Amino acid sequence: MILDGRKTADELNLVLKEKVSLLKSKPRLEIILVGNDPASLSYVKGKLSTTEKLGMVTNINYLDEHVSEKEVYDLIHSFNHNDEVNGILLQLPLPKHLNSEMLMESIDYRKDVDGFHTINQGLLFQKKAGIRPATPKGIMMLLDHYGIEIEGKHAVVIGRSQIVGAPISKMLLDRNATVTITHSKTKNLAEITKQADILIAAIGKAKFVTKDMVKQGAVVIDVGINRVDGKLVGDVDFNEVEPIASYITPVPKGVGPMTICALGYNLYELYLKQRGE
Numbered sequence: 001m002i003l004d005g006r007k008t009a010d011e012l013n014l015v016l017k018e019k020v021s022l023l024k025s026k027p028r029l030e031i032i033l034v035g036n037d038p039a040s041l042s043y044v045k046g047k048l049s050t051t052e053k054l055g056m057v058t059n060i061n062y063l064d065e066h067v068s069e070k071e072v073y074d075l076i077h078s079f080n081h082n083d084e085v086n087g088i089l090l091q092l093p094l095p096k097h098l099n100s101e102m103l104m105e106s107i108d109y110r111k112d113v114d115g116f117h118t119i120n121q122g123l124l125f126q127k128k129a130g131i132r133p134a135t136p137k138g139i140m141m142l143l144d145h146y147g148i149e150i151e152g153k154h155a156v157v158i159g160r161s162q163i164v165g166a167p168i169s170k171m172l173l174d175r176n177a178t179v180t181i182t183h184s185k186t187k188n189l190a191e192i193t194k195q196a197d198i199l200i201a202a203i204g205k206a207k208f209v210t211k212d213m214v215k216q217g218a219v220v221i222d223v224g225i226n227r228v229d230g231k232l233v234g235d236v237d238f239n240e241v242e243p244i245a246s247y248i249t250p251v252p253k254g255v256g257p258m259t260i261c262a263l264g265y266n267l268y269e270l271y272l273k274q275r276g277e
């Protein structure tokens with residue numbers, strides 16, 4: 001069965017739109033985009049169009065690729081101190097001359113819509129309330145939407161990045177899955193992935209997961225976005241794996257729309273916390 005991220009996101013967005021319409025004012029997101037990377041531009045436009053449809057205000061701040069670190073920092077600083085701004089999103093990757101880590105950390109964690117700030121990551125790892133990274137949060141929403149059981153299942157995550165692999169592992173663990181985290185130094189990867197009831201691929205290598213790596217009946221979540229010959233391709237060889245999986249996400253229209261959906265929910269949560277509503 002296909003886990004339809006687009007359809008699920010549309011349904012969850014309808015619920016969120018209704019909630020937003022009941023607020024006293026519109027939640028406001030400021031996106032900072034540095035340079036002209038076409039992939040980043042398309043992600044940012046997707047975020048803008050979804051949040052606008054939800055009745056939220058989103059502004060994209062286009063900055064020149066040669067912008068100084070101080071200018072970006074000052075812009076973030078001004079949004080941190082502007083009570084009208086509920087969420088700040090610094091689109092990654094940044095040009096090499098900018099210190100991504102420092103700039104991400106300069107975002108007030110109470111406006112960190114991406115959930116990447118050290119404080120929000122710390123709250124996740126201490127199992128305390130906080131803003132969760134949008135992609136793992138979107139994956140959890142998708143699994144829940146389809147009623148996929150997590151407790152007691154063996155989840156294998158390929159990838160350990162701070163934005164996907166590590167947080168999704170912790171979120172699955174907190175839902176009582178038994179979690180194995182794998183990475184580029186893992187030996188005998190296929191032997192491990194074949195044990196997965198739930199397999200999460202967050203690698204960044206087109207069609208990396210082949211059918212010999214997947215157990216019959218596994219739930220397969222493909223996070224990867226790779227551009228091959230102008231087409232979007234996931235980390236999973238969909239055609240090979242789909243017949244043996246019980247559930248599988250397509251690329252596109254799988255995890256991507258769920259990430260944006262989770263971002264909308266994050267902005268809503270930030271607004272509620274800031275306004276005490």
Ligand code: NDP
Pocket residue numbers: 135158159160161162163164165182183184185186189202203204205223224225226255256259
């Ligand atoms: P990173 O490059 O930060 O992390 C990739 C991870 O994959 C690393 O932990 C790396 O291991 C691991 N890896 C690389 N090669 C292998 C290998 N041969 N065997 C096992 N593990 C390997 O990527 P991200 O986590 O940021 O993103 C992963 C993918 O997800 C990308 O395609 C990205 O575009 C996509 N993505 C999609 C989103 C969406 O909304 N759908 C959102 C965010 C990302 P090691 O740590 O040892 O280097």
